[in-house]
Amino acid sequence: MSAKIIDGKAFSAEVRARVGEQVARLKAAHGITPGLAVVLVGEDPASQVYVRNKGKQTVEAGMESFEHKLDADTSEAALLDLVARLNADPAVHGILVQLPLPGHMNADAVINAIDPAKDVDGFHISNVGLLATGQKAMVPCTPLGCLMMLRDQHGDLSGMNAVVVGRSNIVGKPMAQLLLRDSCTVTIAHSRTREIETVCRQADILVAAVGRPEMVTGDWIRPGATVIDVGINRVPAPEKGEGKHRLVGDVHFESASQVAGAITPVPGGVGPMTIACLLANTLIACCRANGLPEPEGLTA
């Protein structure tokens, strides 16, 4: 048996198109354009690629993109000052501070300085608590993207056994919250879990978010399960030439796709969904800021 491949590229394009339609409608009916400010500190090459992609897709969806690039030696006070200006700017509905920040900065302090209503990454402590207490919040983009793919596959998730591997603040924990909200029975497995294979084999839905290349193999997977692979790992690929790399997930795709019912590939699975959800969150933040009804079905 061979698993259905969940095409994150195609699905994310659909989501972005829907966001684009809503943005056009907002402009036509109310003269409002959602705006996303992205702040990049330093020259981390991976971050530069992300920021460039985010900017491009923001503009393609018809939104305003504001990019702020600061030197690596910028003081924390100067960054907080910029965040305060963006908080006060009515043209900015979403603020994203690209992580990681340089070592001399306290990332928590910076994130918690963002107005929670503009925190489109959903990392502000108030948004974390609002999500945990079932209140209206900004939901972190990556787990939101995973949830949307799962809903697209299954419709109703209630009663399904979900296992989330990894307990990170940005994926594992919010993922568990979202799955609970959709009435899954949720287990969170992690580095201290005993017999993790056995735990994973109970899962109808398996979400892997640990950052360890190809850790989850086919024999960890219950036949027919849906596998969402959040990991993005660069591993050496000598077959492509000396010094070359390739991207792999936390799931060993070859063996897992023999057992699973559906599986996301890496790349082209969860990754593209993250930016699509960022755009959706910015749109939602804009609607809330203007007291307008939120478009249905774009976020969780």
Added chain:
Amino acid sequence: MVETLIPARRAAAIDGRSIAARMRAAVAAEAAALADAGWAPRLVSISVGDQAASEIYVRNQARAADAAGVGFEARHYPAGTTLEQLADVLDGLNADPRVNGIIIQRPLPAHIPVKALQRAVHPLKDVEGMHPASIGNIVYNDLALGPCTAVAAVEILKTLPLKIEGLDVTVIGHSEIVGKPIAFLLMGLGATVTVCHHMTRSVAMHSRGADAVFVAVGRAGLVTGEMIKPGAALIDIGINRIETPGGARTVGDADFDSCAEVAGWITPVPGGVGPVTVAVLLKNATLATRLQMAQTRDSFATPES
């Protein structure tokens, strides 16, 4: 999952009252130290409308606070008080340096949204651990002011000779103030946690695999002996009033007799989680006071001092 715990003939009943007494003694020492520094901790309790429903809680809290050297003032407001008026009251208490913690007694009248009121408490005075920022801190594994019942349940588990890291735990009930915070607290301590609820296909399948089971649903008799692995710990958070031929009784969510035959440890109801919850509230009061003291000193410190 395969490792079995030592099977006990009959479960040891966990004495919540003595755990609470030990915690209160530590709180009393801390409260005295704070008082010496000019920061005697003081709580204000707010009830709205029908007092009978929360009276017993208020009385228990007042008595425990008194025993631990924590100030306690109970305020009652009439049922017709509006949300705006209560928010004004909270503003005043938030700004008052002589008030270190605010308790909002439930139930509240139907026209008062409880979450809105909890959000209006300053996070540094949120001794009940109900503010979204407090819950967010729990999720992020910063264990400052946690929701009292959830913290109490976890504190009880910590008194048992079990290694929490790697422990398989099933939490039955996914309420925002008990079930979910318990799950996140235990996950932070390294347990593998499964959260079950009314949509779970087979709760027994999950609970039977667990080294420790927490139940917080509010249904008497929900957990029976055959749902428990021999030797496991059972922490019962439910409080239910039931009618028996001998009169009304308070029981938990577990069928105590059948569970005690199988479990290694079990909390009784009453006398288990309840008293520890009050002790955690008082511990939060001293913690909140210390945080406020530090914040005040930071705000007024000069660079040279």
